[in-house]
Amino acid sequence: MDILNDIAARLEAGEDEEVGALTEKALAEKLPPKEILDRGLIAGMNAVGEKFRAHEIFLPDVLMAAKAMYAGLDRLKPHLEREGVPSAGKVVLGTVQGDLHDIGKNLVAIMLRGAGYEVIDLGHDVPPARFIQAAKDTGAKVIGMSTLLTTTMPVMRKVVEMLRAEGLAGDVRTIIGGAPVSADYAREIGADAYSYDGAHAVERVKSLMAEV
């Protein structure tokens, strides 16, 4: 089996030590780091995302695959930096103020990193102004907001309104997710996108990045 296919397959199986070792082997064989990333790690993570969306695997499987992805990425990162390979883009992410549920948000962060994005994870209970400031400070083009509580959904609207008030709505796109929100709610508050899980979030962020 081609070593990159092998990396992708081991990653899907959540075999972190093997993925780390195979990544080192691929580097030793002088394969381009970007190719190892795209055709090995990201390809494996994409397959995991698809299986998760098809309910063929469960959350722990995805998270074990993510651990394997990080094992490869840790070895790859110095080489990517040395070669000046840019990230796919920067995304500010957080669970909104008043909500502490961040497992869903963490999963989105893991999937985005696995797809080559740089994630600025603000954690949970994040006030609206902090999302905006983080985007300004880092030059992130996308703000992702998560919530599990209906009572904290209005915080998402506030972030969208603040972006507009500061004239940043065209430069910084917004995506929302979490159990109580929907595509309709995203439209209602003027958010640019809605995502129902981590793999879908990667697709939507990719589209948003292409728009700005």
Place this chain on the structure above:
Amino acid sequence: MRERVVLSAADVLPAPREVLAAVGMSLASGDARADRAVRAAIERLAVEAHPEGVFEEVPAGSFAGIYGGEGRNENDTPIARILPRAERLAIFAVTLGEGVSRAIRSLFDATDFAVGALLDAAASEAAERAAAAVERRFEAALAADGALGPATLLMRYSPGYCGWDLTGQRALFAALAPGECGITLRESCLMEPLKSISGVIVSGPAEIHDIEANFEFCPECVTQTCRERVRLARSAAPREG
């Protein structure tokens, strides 16, 4: 009546199947790695959890003021309908302690995401068990008081759910002052440590909790478990015939 309740981790540990069910899995799926991960999560919870809580009985009139909070509750709520027929009430708060939150963070930092997520799910189950243990203590106190009838049922309700606005936490904390358990309130009304639960325990005739889940806010509810909770509580109540 006020009582501090100190529990052991063993009192609140969930079974592996309950934790896996919380993330949409069952042990029947035969995933050995998931089985190992969930057992590792529960072992870690046994070390890090230091569950404790406090409850204090409040007269119905006082609780109405607490429940009113900052005036942000929905207009019509289950608690507003239940209160007039409640017999005894206790406000409460429980926590698993800060160690659990630290452990979850450190597992994620170490990219051990699966065990971290399963520990998070296990801790949520454990916090519910701690709240149930506090409820049982209140129930025992009522029994000692001769205040439990054959059809009495106790149920817990929390700010942030069933139309009780999250800002209600401020009035609840002002009345309960659960600092002795190390529980504090953030400006955003979230509790520290994160794996904590607060609310009111309502004791009264079982039928007062039988309210149709057809309030304006019900369709947006993410838990949708209120009827099931009442049904389970009724089936578990040994006093009912």
